[in-house]
Amino acid sequence: MSKKELNAITLADDLVELLREHPSQTALVHSVYPHAVNLLIREDELITLTSQDDIPPMGLMVNCSTSFTEFLSAGDKVILETDQLTAVNGSFTVDFRDAKVWKARSLLNLDRFSTEDVTQNRHNLIRWLAQQPAEGLLPLLPRLTHLSMSSKPVVDNIYSRYIADDLDAFTTAINTSAWEQASVLADRLIGFGMGSTPSCDDFLAAYMIVLAIADASYPGQHPWVRQFNQTIASKAKSRTTLISANMLRLAADGKTSRSHQQLIQTCLFKNSGQLEYSASQVMRHGATSGGDFLLGLICAFEWVQNTMTDISKEGERAWVENNQPQPVPGI
Amino acid sequence: MSLNDLFKQELKVVNLGLKSFHNDLKSQGVTVVQVNWKPKAGGKKNMLNLLSKLNKVKQS
Amino acid sequence: MTLHTSIKRNAYYDSVTLMLLSRELQKLEGVEDVLVGMGTDLNLDLAKDLGLASGEFDTLTPNDLFIAAKIDEAQISMKQVEDAFIEQLNKSAESDGDEDYQPPSLRSAVQALPGANMVLVSVPGQFAAAEVEEALDAGLHVMLFSDNVSVEDELRLKQKAVEKGLLMMGPDCGTAIINGKPLCFANAVRRGRIGVVGASGTGTQEVTVQVHKLGEGLSQVIGTGGRDLKEQIGGLMMIQGFESLIADPETDLIVLISKPPAPLVAEKIYQIAKTSPKPVVIDFIGGDRAAIEAVGAIPCISLEDAAQKAVKALHGEAFDDFTGFSLPEDYINCIVDTSVAKLKSDQTELRALFTGGTLADEAMKVLGVHHEIYSNIPLSPEMAIENLPGGRGHICLDLGEDQFTRGRPHPMIDPQTRTEFFESHVDEKTAVILVDVVLGFGSYLDPAGAVADSVREIRQRLSKQGKDVVVIASVCGTDLDSQDLNKSIESLEAAGIIVLPSNAQAVRLTDRVLQRIKKGA
Numbered sequence: 001m002s003k004k005e006l007n008a009i010t011l012a013d014d015l016v017e018l019l020r021e022h023p024s025q026t027a028l029v030h031s032v033y034p035h036a037v038n039l040l041i042r043e044d045e046l047i048t049l050t051s052q053d054d055i056p057p058m059g060l061m062v063n064c065s066t067s068f069t070e071f072l073s074a075g076d077k078v079i080l081e082t083d084q085l086t087a088v089n090g091s092f093t094v095d096f097r098d099a100k101v102w103k104a105r106s107l108l109n110l111d112r113f114s115t116e117d118v119t120q121n122r123h124n125l126i127r128w129l130a131q132q133p134a135e136g137l138l139p140l141l142p143r144l145t146h147l148s149m150s151s152k153p154v155v156d157n158i159y160s161r162y163i164a165d166d167l168d169a170f171t172t173a174i175n176t177s178a179w180e181q182a183s184v185l186a187d188r189l190i191g192f193g194m195g196s197t198p199s200c201d202d203f204l205a206a207y208m209i210v211l212a213i214a215d216a217s218y219p220g221q222h223p224w225v226r227q228f229n230q231t232i233a234s235k236a237k238s239r240t241t242l243i244s245a246n247m248l249r250l251a252a253d254g255k256t257s258r259s260h261q262q263l264i265q266t267c268l269f270k271n272s273g274q275l276e277y278s279a280s281q282v283m284r285h286g287a288t289s290g291g292d293f294l295l296g297l298i299c300a301f302e303w304v305q306n307t308m309t310d311i312s313k314e315g316e317r318a319w320v321e322n323n324q325p326q327p328v329p330g331i
Numbered sequence: 332m333s334l335n336d337l338f339k340q341e342l343k344v345v346n347l348g349l350k351s352f353h354n355d356l357k358s359q360g361v362t363v364v365q366v367n368w369k370p371k372a373g374g375k376k377n378m379l380n381l382l383s384k385l386n387k388v389k390q391s
Numbered sequence: 392m393t394l395h396t397s398i399k400r401n402a403y404y405d406s407v408t409l410m411l412l413s414r415e416l417q418k419l420e421g422v423e424d425v426l427v428g429m430g431t432d433l434n435l436d437l438a439k440d441l442g443l444a445s446g447e448f449d450t451l452t453p454n455d456l457f458i459a460a461k462i463d464e465a466q467i468s469m470k471q472v473e474d475a476f477i478e479q480l481n482k483s484a485e486s487d488g489d490e491d492y493q494p495p496s497l498r499s500a501v502q503a504l505p506g507a508n509m510v511l512v513s514v515p516g517q518f519a520a521a522e523v524e525e526a527l528d529a530g531l532h533v534m535l536f537s538d539n540v541s542v543e544d545e546l547r548l549k550q551k552a553v554e555k556g557l558l559m560m561g562p563d564c565g566t567a568i569i570n571g572k573p574l575c576f577a578n579a580v581r582r583g584r585i586g587v588v589g590a591s592g593t594g595t596q597e598v599t600v601q602v603h604k605l606g607e608g609l610s611q612v613i614g615t616g617g618r619d620l621k622e623q624i625g626g627l628m629m630i631q632g633f634e635s636l637i638a639d640p641e642t643d644l645i646v647l648i649s650k651p652p653a654p655l656v657a658e659k660i661y662q663i664a665k666t667s668p669k670p671v672v673i674d675f676i677g678g679d680r681a682a683i684e685a686v687g688a689i690p691c692i693s694l695e696d697a698a699q700k701a702v703k704a705l706h707g708e709a710f711d712d713f714t715g716f717s718l719p720e721d722y723i724n725c726i727v728d729t730s731v732a733k734l735k736s737d738q739t740e741l742r743a744l745f746t747g748g749t750l751a752d753e754a755m756k757v758l759g760v761h762h763e764i765y766s767n768i769p770l771s772p773e774m775a776i777e778n779l780p781g782g783r784g785h786i787c788l789d790l791g792e793d794q795f796t797r798g799r800p801h802p803m804i805d806p807q808t809r810t811e812f813f814e815s816h817v818d819e820k821t822a823v824i825l826v827d828v829v830l831g832f833g834s835y836l837d838p839a840g841a842v843a844d845s846v847r848e849i850r851q852r853l854s855k856q857g858k859d860v861v862v863i864a865s866v867c868g869t870d871l872d873s874q875d876l877n878k879s880i881e882s883l884e885a886a887g888i889i890v891l892p893s894n895a896q897a898v899r900l901t902d903r904v905l906q907r908i909k910k911g912a
Contacts, residue, residue, distance in 0.1 A: 031403040053367040191431030195406025333556035334635040348513030367493035
């Protein structure tokens with residue numbers, strides 16, 4: 001068999017960091033899709049090779065124009081070095097030397113954006129998502145956004161029907177900042193749904209990333225975020241698939257794929273002409289279910305809207321208080 | 332390739348950006364390749380830093 | 392009915408695939424109920440709730456895929472269900488590969504397409520220059536559709552292109568036809584002997600459409616981008632294109648289209664025209680007629696006039712400025728009479744809503760002679776739309792300008808912007824509505840239909856006050872365009888819209904109607 005010589009186009013920075021700390025190690029091919037491969041290291045961590053134009057945390061994008069299934073199978077061994085990856089059986093190599101590095105953690109600062117824009121973009125995203133095929137959790141879009149969508153009756157499925165009440169209770173809890181209750185309710189969600197990242201996990205991942213971004217944007221304002229995210233990530237270890245548990249662990253840390261990051265960013269900017277494009281990229285890419293992630297994002301942005309309004313209100317009040325006429329000493 | 336050579340050749344297009352331009356060309360039978368283009372995330376500077384870090388590790 | 396569970400250890404599929412698969416399995420004869428999922432506790436709970444749990448469940452881990460089914464074994468076996476699952480899975484994997492391979496970068500695309508010679512760039516402006524540079528370095532011609540590229544970048548890139556003998560059409564270049572192939576926004580026109588270099592998109596479209604209507608065709612249509620003839624760029628691409636058409640054996644006559652260039656740039660172009668062995672028609676919309684004639688080139692008074700003169704000069708026929716109408720003068724007077732007759736005395740104002748920038752420019756230039764027109768592209772600063780006194784007066788808008796397109800597609804692609812302006816800007820004082828309808832590649836699939844719908848709504852609204860309105864349009868398109876010129880005209884006329892054969896004539900008719908209203912008042 002001829003050896004496939006691939007080049008990495010982009011590397012996630014957390015993977016670069018890992019390679020730097022552990023310059024040579026063996027990984028096991030965990031799962032193979034036409035456009036993606038997961039490699040298992042250190043018992044329960046995954047590295048993802050992808051040939052699509054999207055990259056997840058701990059990922060590397062390679063210039064592979066054929067399906068990975070043609071030359072890779074679960075159980076194959078590969079050796080990871082700082083500048084290349086080699087299959088032990090000699091079937092392929094990936095050269096990292098010309099790769100660019102991409103930051104896996106979102107650096108967005110919510111403080112720079114206006115509530116009006118977020119509200120408008122969220123509204124546009126809901127309208128767009130309502131037009132998409134209602135797979136996964138999407139039949140619950142009207143219910144979770146409290147909107148009646150007259151256009152067409154929603155056809156639901158067993159999974160979405162079963163989880164509707166729990167999902168509604170969860171979003172209500174978190175959007176009213178009852179986070180302790182929310183982390184208990186999350187027990188009813190983790191690992192639920194089809195797919196190697198079950199639907200509810202995609203939904204939760206969106207929440208966790210938005211929360212992590214909010215936490216970084218307003219340091220100290222939401223002290224519970226870190227604990228909430230960590231709780232879900234650690235529960236996920238035993239309650240969902242390995243792929244999904246990895247996704248949630250990274251999401252707890254504010255890390256997600258590039259298409260997700262771009263979409264979140266697009267949701268924040270004024271008059272985002274790119275909104276539909278970014279959303280369709282999320283729907284299209286990856287082994288995770290984009291629609292469920294988008295639904296989570298829409299719900300999480302309801303929380304963001306409330307949070308941003310609260311903070312700007314406090315800001316106004318603070319300004320008024322500081323500008324009260326002060327008694328002049330000595331008169 | 333000079334401009335007047337182009338006029339004598341079959342037009343072959345690489346499209347970066349709007350997919351509709353690709354579809355229009357394809358519908359006319361023009362050979363066209365769509366690039367799955369995305370803004371390059373992360374600055375170049377940042378990449379150089381990390382890569383040079385990598386290389387140092389390799390040498391040590 | 393019996394319960395079965397099939398287990399695939401460490402099997403991973405995305406949820407959409409599994410959803411579709413389980414739907415297919417549900418359809419199988421003899422399958423009463425089926426659930427597919429990963430063996431997480433919550434999914435197993437669901438299966439139990441549905442009465443699909445079997446003894447095998449105890450061995451499942453979250454990383455196992457299960458198919459739990461209630462089946463009638465007289466009709467189907469669990470093995471057959473599994474086989475159907477695998478078969479559907481393979482089907483969905485195949486359809487996955489249907490889409491063309493999309494390389495992730497320009498470099499890999501060039502490798503994937505041997506003999507590539509043109510790169511079309513429409514990525515956001517801040518990223519465009521780097522891509523263009525890479526393309527030029529690789530010896531490829533470029534059409535740069537993106538805007539928001541700095542003048543400095545434009546100059547540097549065009550200098551590089553000229554040095555290498557390459558095209559660098561743009562930035563903000565929307566129209567070109569190379570080797571008979573329309574790029575971006577261009578109309579389907581016949582190939583022929585007239586070559587065009589244009590700095591304005593819809594201006595170029597109108598000229599090529601009119602040439603086609605006159606039975607002639609185009610050899611090459613080269614775009615330059617709107618800033619090319621400003622002093623900073625010095626007309627680098629117009630000159631490059633002009634010279635290449637002079638050298639092109641397939642081109643017998645050359646048309647140059649632009650807004651008035653910077654004087655120094657105009658002079659350079661005139662000098663080339665002076666020595667051109669081929670006739671040159673110049674429409675520098677409102678340019679210096681005497682200077683053009685002085686170098687032996689042919690000056691024009693409109694885009695339509697440019698096309699007419701080009702075709703006549705090509706045929707060796709004599710020509711004059713075309714200032715009238717294709718229809719007889721009596722007929723035009725009749726249209727003006729009947730139009731004005733249906734207006735009430737307080738209906739005096741113009742609402743011109745253009746999607747094509749150059750078509751709007753052309754309208755402003757003609758209408759501005761006799762009327763005070765407020766616009767976002769005013770002839771003088773005091774006539775800016777912001778200065779409209781109390782919202783009352785004649786208005787002419789280029790809806791493709793940045794202030795209207797931010798965050799939404801250009802109105803030639805998405806008619807929504809103009810639809811909204813019909814609603815917000817036309818009222819009981821409006822006498823005349825003037826519009827352009829641009830067909831061709833890139834344009835909306837039925838722009839005429841969108842205008843017709845808006846006009847019907849307006850008429851209904853005005854009829855409540857016992858009023859009507861005059862609507863005048865021209866269609867920039869050909870019988871070869873996918874939207875079809877004749878079908879477009881029909882749908883406009885069905886909505887009671889007066890359709891003229893060119894923008895120039897539509898503007899002229901509007902001018903006549905407005906003059907008649909003024910006289911009447």
